[in-house]
Amino acid sequence: MSILANKETRAVIIGGIAGLNAAKRMAQFDFLINRPLTVQAFVYPPEEGQHKEIYRGGELNNVTVYSTLAQALAENPQINTVLIYIGAARAYQSAKEALESKEIKLVSMITEGVPEKDAKRLRKLALEKNKIFNGPSSIGIMSAGECRLGVIGGEYKNLKLCNLYRPGSFGVITKSGGLSNEAMWLCAQNGNGITSAVAIGGDSYPGTDFVTYLEMFENDPETKAVVIVGEVGGTLEEEAAEWFGKEIRRIKLIAAIGGTCQEVLPQGMKFGHAGAKEGKKGLGSARSKMNALREAGALVPDTFGGLSKAIKQVYQELLATGVIQPEPELDDKLLPALPPSVQEVMKQGDVIVEPLIRTTISDDRGEEPRYVGYAASELCEKGYGIEDVVGLLWNKKLPTKEESEIIKRIIMISADHGPAVSGAFGSIIAACAGIDLPQAVSAGMTMIGPRFGGAVTNAGKYFKYGVKEYPNDIPGFLNWMKQNVGPVPGIGHRVKSLKNPDKRVKYLVEYVKNQTTLHTPCLDYALEVEKITTSKKDNLILNVDGTIGCILVDLDFPEYSLNGFFVLARTIGMIGHWIDQNNQNSRLIRLYDYLINYAVKEERPVPEKK
């Protein structure tokens, strides 16, 4: 048995992230004792309609977020309890609405910093409605083996250590949240654990008091003794003493009271909870509370340290008088272990997870990205350039100085080719249509293919094939190409010809051959091929794609990486065009009719649909 919270308790949490965290902790307890999920709904207007993922052990639940309490209750009539986690400025309204809802019997508020007047009004409202308003500043309510409301009890391990999976014989009422947990632990260590534990909160005017719960415990046959932890300030402990002393009570009472230190501290020096303030003339002092409780027959140790002994003493008495029977301790192994997350198990090496992806080039799990092992900042420091990063990320090799210079030149001469070509034109149309940079550049990028810029890979690939399979037999190579591929990629140009050579090709070939020591079998082979193709037709020259492809093969880049150089280089140009159009505030464009041959049928009537 228990008070306040039991197996029938179903709760809605009003509030955001703190409430969600509490719900997760509560679900751990639900798992431990194998009860249905306690939290059935959330109310938090900013996240209306969302679903929060709550694990009860390994079982994943989706709990709905509503914008109003009325909605949550309408759709979840089983809810009888409200937990308030929302900020102090909105806590009053939320709690008021909750107390005014017919279905709700208990409202517990963890929100701290709630104005006193609000708390007083809520207490009054709860009394009028014959309901319980617990808090503000309450860590929650725990009924061992039955229900957990709030994060009271702490982490999963502690729930087991405090025997919270099954009821004991001690009730706990504290002002402090931390001490509720400590008291539960003491009851488990020195006795047989708790029935229920309630934190009423340390504010000046909590919604409930010790007497509220002492009466409940008195009426709960399973509770044989109650531990209260009070402190200086207010009169709740004196009232508890008065209640306890008024008539013979079934329950035994143990109390620890904090704040005796204030007797010797400089006058006026006060601290602790908001409510821990001594009144005029010693009213509400720790000493007066202790005396009152002792006179009423409670066991009151001088310090908190004496609480263990007091609980043990009461437990022994209860055993000796046969009020309770000793309960064998449950083997910890019989209790379910919380399913660990994959990360936790992996850390312990108890599970093998097949990776979803594998990378061999880059790792940013440390303080900064490392490219094939080299820290980015160190590459910068040591004078490496963007070409070297390309070499590392595309080919996992640091290029030599000479190689870097070649890569740099390839990118430079390919960066742009004016606004008329497919790629730049695509980006410009997009820019004029008001499309943002990434999408506009992608529009240009989609043009890259077999007819525009996409020949580098295939050029490199087939010339490499020729070098290997037809080393001294250009006609044989051309014949093979004709039969198996078609026109040779990298050969031929729409405008340029032998008489009107492409300046870029000329420059690149001369640079590589005359100013570097690069061994260029593929480029040499392509130039031999060009000699034969141009003898057939003037414009079947080695074009820039072919040249670049061959040089990159000679630089030992993987063949499927070769188009990347064109993509990389041309991205610079496309971004440039996008910026340029935006700078000019260009308007939306469309083709003029005279640029279109409308080869369509004449206007005619639409036939009736058959």
Added chain:
Amino acid sequence: MAKILEGPAMKLFNKWGIPVPNYVVIMDPNRLEQLGEANKWLRESKLVVKAHEAIGGRFKLGLVKLGLNLDEALESAKEMIGREIGTAVIRQLIVAEMLDHDEEYYLSIAGNRDGAELLLSTKGGVDIEDNWDTVKRLFIPLDETPSIEEITEFALGAGFVGEIAERVAKIASRLILCFENEDSQSIEINPLVIRKSDMRFAALDAVMNVDWDARFRHPDWDFKPVSEIGRPYTEAEQQIMDIDARIKGSVKLVEVPGGDIALLTAGGGASVFYSDAVVARGGSIANYAEYSGDPPDWAVEALTETICRLPKIRHIIVGGAIANFTDVKATFSGIINGFRESKSKGYLENVKIWVRRGGPNENQGLAAIKKLQEEGFDIHVYDRSMPMTDIVDLALNS
């Protein structure tokens, strides 16, 4: 709970129509001279000069001077401003008209669980404690406002007569309004004085507490609460308060000069029991400190460093209950860093550290702090199986 100084209290009294004497708040004596030129009352009335600081027992300390003319007031102001009282410096003065009066009354209101209580006596003034049995009480239920007739009846019952009873009732009704509308916790006017020649009333001295948690609905509160510990906050306390205002969770510090046992304790409830344990064993605390609500590690680190700098400490008690949700590993990493930093600056010489804690990630947290032993710290670490406050016994017996 937030005590506010007389100046802001007077301003709120003015707002709600409670009569106050003429007054000015100054930070510079020269300002008083300028104000004297502009204000007739400063030149023609007898004046009272008071230190406008949260210092208890101002009269005994010579921080209240009565019956002065403007020149004398100026003289007192020059004397008082900049005076050091313990750790505090007098920065502000309140200069008020000292009203010649015939009688002194007592009027106060204080909140309680079910509403508030209005207290009234015809025998106000410094002897109110001795005349406490003359004080009459009127209970005001929550959200109810007594009518002026009821209050007048009450004033008559308290021994006021005729027009005075009516006027006192009117002032009391305004006090109730002020109390209700300003989220007050208590307002004590002592004395409320009357000059019968012109039936002028004035609240000569007032102590007001407002509910600082309600500040979100009082955009016109342009003041800050002052220390309630009988002296202004020290620089270290102020720094910790500034951090506290910025973080999730909280960190708190009160210095207690002269003690040699420093507290670095967790939780509003447990921290008080640790103070009790020290006192009960005949020790003396050097401070009160508390962190709670899972504060960030850097805030705990700052609190730790501040505590390590307390003079003449011999022990530091790193105590706490078994936390519900404050992460022991994370908060302890702040404490560990704070200890290391302090040691490197030459603090913690011959200081013994005693640790007891439980809660989320307790094993990792306790193991980490125990490792400080290897770095030469005199640190003793215990887990939840050590009764909470028993580390205080161990410290004092060592």
